[in-house]
Amino acid sequence: MVMRSLISVVDDDESVRESLPDLLREFGFAAQAFSSAEEFLASDCVGQTKCLILDIAMPGMTGPDLRRELTVRQQEIPIVFITAYGDATVRPRLLEQGAVECLFKPFSETALLQALNDALRVS
Amino acid sequence: MRDLHKRTGTEDELIRVVDALPGLVWTALPDGHVDFLNQRWCEYTGLSVDESYGQGWQTAIHCEDLPELLGRWRSILASGEPREMEARLRRFDGEYRWFLFRTNPLADSSGQIVKWCGVNTDIEDRKRAEEAVNGVDRLFRSVVDGLPVLVTLRTPAGDLEFANRHVLEYVGATIEELKKLPTTGTVHPDDLPDLLAVWKGSVETGHPYDIEVRRRRADGVYRWFHMRGSPLRDTDGHIVIWYLLGTDVDDRKRAENLLAGEKQLLEMVAGGDPMSGILEALCQLVESTVTGCYCSVLLLDPDGTRLERGAAPSLPANFIASIIGRPVKVDSGPCAMTACLNDQVIATDLTAETRWAASDWCSMALAHGLQACWSTPISSTTGKVLGTFAIYFAQPRTPMPQHQILIDQFTHLASITIERAQTDAALKRSEAFLAEAQHLSSTGSFSWNTVTDKITWSEELYHIYGLDPTVPITMERFGSRLHPDDVAHVSEHINRARGDGRDFEVDYRTQMDDHSVKYLHAVVHAGRDQDGQLEYFGAVQDVTERRLSEQALSKLRSDLAHIARVTSLGALTASIAHEVNQPLSGIITNASTCLRMLAVDPPNIDGARETARRTIRDGNRASDVITRLRALFSKKDATTELVDLNEATREVIALSLSELQRTQVILRPEFGDDLPPVTGDRVQLQQVILNLLLNASDAMGGVNDRPRQLIIKTERDVGDRVRLTVQDAGVGLEPQGVDKLFEAFYTTKSDGMGIGLSISRSIIESHHGRLWAAPNDGPGATFSFSIPRGSPGDMTGVHNLDALQKPAVKDAQRIVRNP
Numbered sequence: 001m002v003m004r005s006l007i008s009v010v011d012d013d014e015s016v017r018e019s020l021p022d023l024l025r026e027f028g029f030a031a032q033a034f035s036s037a038e039e040f041l042a043s044d045c046v047g048q049t050k051c052l053i054l055d056i057a058m059p060g061m062t063g064p065d066l067r068r069e070l071t072v073r074q075q076e077i078p079i080v081f082i083t084a085y086g087d088a089t090v091r092p093r094l095l096e097q098g099a100v101e102c103l104f105k106p107f108s109e110t111a112l113l114q115a116l117n118d119a120l121r122v123s
Numbered sequence: 124m125r126d127l128h129k130r131t132g133t134e135d136e137l138i139r140v141v142d143a144l145p146g147l148v149w150t151a152l153p154d155g156h157v158d159f160l161n162q163r164w165c166e167y168t169g170l171s172v173d174e175s176y177g178q179g180w181q182t183a184i185h186c187e188d189l190p191e192l193l194g195r196w197r198s199i200l201a202s203g204e205p206r207e208m209e210a211r212l213r214r215f216d217g218e219y220r221w222f223l224f225r226t227n228p229l230a231d232s233s234g235q236i237v238k239w240c241g242v243n244t245d246i247e248d249r250k251r252a253e254e255a256v257n258g259v260d261r262l263f264r265s266v267v268d269g270l271p272v273l274v275t276l277r278t279p280a281g282d283l284e285f286a287n288r289h290v291l292e293y294v295g296a297t298i299e300e301l302k303k304l305p306t307t308g309t310v311h312p313d314d315l316p317d318l319l320a321v322w323k324g325s326v327e328t329g330h331p332y333d334i335e336v337r338r339r340r341a342d343g344v345y346r347w348f349h350m351r352g353s354p355l356r357d358t359d360g361h362i363v364i365w366y367l368l369g370t371d372v373d374d375r376k377r378a379e380n381l382l383a384g385e386k387q388l389l390e391m392v393a394g395g396d397p398m399s400g401i402l403e404a405l406c407q408l409v410e411s412t413v414t415g416c417y418c419s420v421l422l423l424d425p426d427g428t429r430l431e432r433g434a435a436p437s438l439p440a441n442f443i444a445s446i447i448g449r450p451v452k453v454d455s456g457p458c459a460m461t462a463c464l465n466d467q468v469i470a471t472d473l474t475a476e477t478r479w480a481a482s483d484w485c486s487m488a489l490a491h492g493l494q495a496c497w498s499t500p501i502s503s504t505t506g507k508v509l510g511t512f513a514i515y516f517a518q519p520r521t522p523m524p525q526h527q528i529l530i531d532q533f534t535h536l537a538s539i540t541i542e543r544a545q546t547d548a549a550l551k552r553s554e555a556f557l558a559e560a561q562h563l564s565s566t567g568s569f570s571w572n573t574v575t576d577k578i579t580w581s582e583e584l585y586h587i588y589g590l591d592p593t594v595p596i597t598m599e600r601f602g603s604r605l606h607p608d609d610v611a612h613v614s615e616h617i618n619r620a621r622g623d624g625r626d627f628e629v630d631y632r633t634q635m636d637d638h639s640v641k642y643l644h645a646v647v648h649a650g651r652d653q654d655g656q657l658e659y660f661g662a663v664q665d666v667t668e669r670r671l672s673e674q675a676l677s678k679l680r681s682d683l684a685h686i687a688r689v690t691s692l693g694a695l696t697a698s699i700a701h702e703v704n705q706p707l708s709g710i711i712t713n714a715s716t717c718l719r720m721l722a723v724d725p726p727n728i729d730g731a732r733e734t735a736r737r738t739i740r741d742g743n744r745a746s747d748v749i750t751r752l753r754a755l756f757s758k759k760d761a762t763t764e765l766v767d768l769n770e771a772t773r774e775v776i777a778l779s780l781s782e783l784q785r786t787q788v789i790l791r792p793e794f795g796d797d798l799p800p801v802t803g804d805r806v807q808l809q810q811v812i813l814n815l816l817l818n819a820s821d822a823m824g825g826v827n828d829r830p831r832q833l834i835i836k837t838e839r840d841v842g843d844r845v846r847l848t849v850q851d852a853g854v855g856l857e858p859q860g861v862d863k864l865f866e867a868f869y870t871t872k873s874d875g876m877g878i879g880l881s882i883s884r885s886i887i888e889s890h891h892g893r894l895w896a897a898p899n900d901g902p903g904a905t906f907s908f909s910i911p912r913g914s915p916g917d918m919t920g921v922h923n924l925d926a927l928q929k930p931a932v933k934d935a936q937r938i939v940r941n942p
Contacts, residue, residue: 007764008509008632013708013709015705015706015708015709015737015741015744016705016708016709016712016739018709018711018737019708019712019713019716019737019741020208020733021525022712022713022730022734023712023715023716023719024715026715026716026720028720033551034314041546056172057701057781057784057785058784059784080710083707084700084702084704085700085701085785086700086704097601104704105704105705105708106704106706106707106708106709106711106712107708107711108711108715109711109712109715
């Protein structure tokens with residue numbers, strides 16, 4: 001049996017944590033959801049995660065904070081940022097800093113699949 | 124009797140008879156020589172026959188009577204006719220008695236008188252009786268002359284028959300002069316017609332008359348007399364004479380006139396006649412009472428520096444004109460001196476007066492024919508000089524005690540008049556001010572006696588109601604004007620007021636004839652009338668304009684609040700987008716998952732159902748957000764409802780949570796348990812909370828050295844109020860800015876309009892609450908508001924009269940039937 005690629009979802013919004021892993025599994029990935037960056041860092045999934053779907057604005061450590069932390073830990077994981085804020089200026093900056101994609105909620109499954117494919121191709 | 128001739132026997136007999144006759148018998152020769160006297164003559168006179176013969180008898184006649192007697196005797200002798208004479212004869216003891224001398228001639232056959240026979244009879248008793256009668260007549264006459272009344276006798280034709288001495292002295296004429304005068308010559312012309320009418324009537328009917336007329340005295344002065352005329356009738360009942368009595372009633376009449384005049388003056392004062400008219404009448408009354416005087420009343424101007432015209436009906440106009448306006452100084456003249464010293468000034472003879480030489484006053488007065496002046500101050504009840512009362516005479520005069528009494532009386536009357544006029548003027552001024560003030564402030568006043576239900580309204584109140592002031596207001600009329608929606612609560616106030624006697628205020632509306640509505644505000648004060656009955660006095664202000672402008676202002680405020688709200692929400696755009704995007708994201712993701720679960724073979728029905736359920740949940744969540752947003756964006760009139768402040772705050776937090784997260788604000792809600800609801804407009808209160816939250820968040824935007832902690836707290840406050848506090852750890856308040864914080868367009872932010880706090884405060888104040896700011900002990904500031912807790916009854920809303928409860932029909936009837 002082929003090990004499915006693990007996609008980790010970090011978002012403080014519960015509905016995202018509920019819905020997104022199910023869709024990822026339908027896509028054929030393994031999926032794990034975390035309610036905060038701290039929870040993710042503390043888990044044993046960091047090393048196995050092939051792609052991180054990361055919410056930007058979260059209480060405590062934000063999405064970009066986690067990215068920097070992973071860089072510091074030299075654990076480069078392809079990151080697809082997601083955000084409910086419609087601020088278009090944030091996307092180019094994140095992409096510049098090495099993010100695979102930045103999706104604005106609500107996003108389509110096509111856009112998500114495309115981003116995941118890009119992320120996995122990178123990895 | 125002794126005869127010269129030798130007697131015969133018959134002669135002796137005859138002589139004895141003659142001597143026995145009860146009279147003094149004598150005979151005389153034609154030349155008057157007595158040649159015979161009887162025995163009784165000798166016995167009575169004590170004279171012998173020889174002593175009495177010839178002219179001798181004359182020694183017995185009273186010397187006063189002799190000349191007349193002799194004259195008469197001679198004329199008798201000459202006439203040859205039988206005659207009588209009277210004279211007093213001396214008796215032997217020296218006493219004189221009246222005798223009647225009767226003589227008869229004795230003629231011979233040729234008709235030649237040969238002898239005179241005489242008989243003297245004692246008529247002393249008759250004479251005494253006659254004299255007694257004459258004495259009574261004299262006495263009567265002297266009594267009538269001495270009577271202090273005018274006594275005249277007139278024939279029915281009006282001719283003067285008699286006038287007593289008093290009449291003659293009074294008119295200064297003899298009886299002859301008086302008889303030549305016309306019947307009514309001394310009667311005052313004004314009284315003549317009445318007198319003539321009365322006299323004519325009495326002559327026609329024979330009834331006595333009674334009238335008061337003035338009669339001219341010798342010196343030209345008229346005095347009042349009470350004239351009474353009565354007829355004297357003969358035995359047949361015909362009027363033979365009218366006797367007229369005139370009693371001097373001048374003093375009584377003057378006293379009466381004075382009293383009547385004073386009464387009339389007081390009536391004028393009481394009747395509110397103009398002061399000048401009263402003072403003029405007063406002067407005229409004095410002038411009619413004190414003969415030959417001229418009066419003036421001068422008033423002291425309010426500054427007490429000048430004399431002003433009061434009244435001087437009989438003094439020359441240019442004399443008064445030269446007095447008024449003179450400075451009130453002692454040397455300006457007697458009246459100025461009186462006013463200056465507040466003391467009476469008497470100048471009995473101006474020709475010898477020196478006190479006002481400086482102002483040459485005396486020569487001016489003398490030039491007008493005035494030689495005496497008595498000036499008296501007119502003082503108020505408090506002793507302040509109001510003016511002067513002066514009496515002038517054309518001759519030097521010194522006041523008598525009765526003058527002083529008059530002066531005291533009239534200065535007192537003048538004082539009453541002037542004080543009354545001054546208080547009237549002050550009252551009128553104050554009434555005018557009040558009326559003007561009532562008009563300017565659209566405020567009317569009223570009184571209401573709760574026992575009699577008598578109501579009085581000021582003119583302005585009638586004006587406010589648009590009612591005719593000549594038709595007295597009644598409770599029915601008042602009730603009929605009330606706005607139907609206000610009848611219930613106004614009648615409740617009225618009924619309560621009947622019982623408790625407490626002050627109250629009430630807002631109500633009245634309906635005008637043109638169906639427009641006026642908003643009125645009444646402030647009512649309880650009191651007692653003189654009978655101790657409960658009475659209310661109130662001021663009613665027409666606050667329609669204020670109400671309408673309040674409503675307009677309220678709308679403006681609401682518009683502005685809406686702008687501010689939308690502006691605040693603009694700051695939340697990202698947050699709102701986040702709040703909406705979040706559930707939308709869930710919906711799309713779930714929907715995608717669901718489709719995929721159904722597309723596989725076999726379809727994952729359970730999984731699809733679960734994702735569909737989540738889709739619905741997220742849809743509802745998005746819908747809630749939209750609903751809240753719509754409420755905040757909506758522009759509707761203020762409503763009043765019971766609001767759970769905790770819940771309202773939670774909603775605001777929900778909307779702004781993402782924004783707070785984005786700005787890294789740590790929010791700590793501390794909601795009080797069992798917080799009572801407040802009454803108010805939910806959206807407006809949420810706007811205030813949102814505004815305070817965003818301000819707090821903004822205040823911490825530049826803070827990096829400490830947690831951006833924001834505490835939002837709800838709790839019960841003292842006095843049945845609820846308080847909400849927002850505490851930040853931001854830049855704090857600028858000390859000079861605290862006062863300005865709540866002013867419109869004051870802002871410390873580059874992108875703010877500066878209306879948020881101003882509008883927040885007006886919203887809180889419209890909820891009868893208070894919004895304030897205070898610096899923290901540590902960094903940051905705390906903003907709080909406190910508003911009264913609500914009760915279900917408040918749902919009607921105090922500031923919205925349209926929402927007032929409709930009155931029950933029976934209430935409406937009650938206020939009309941039994942207000």
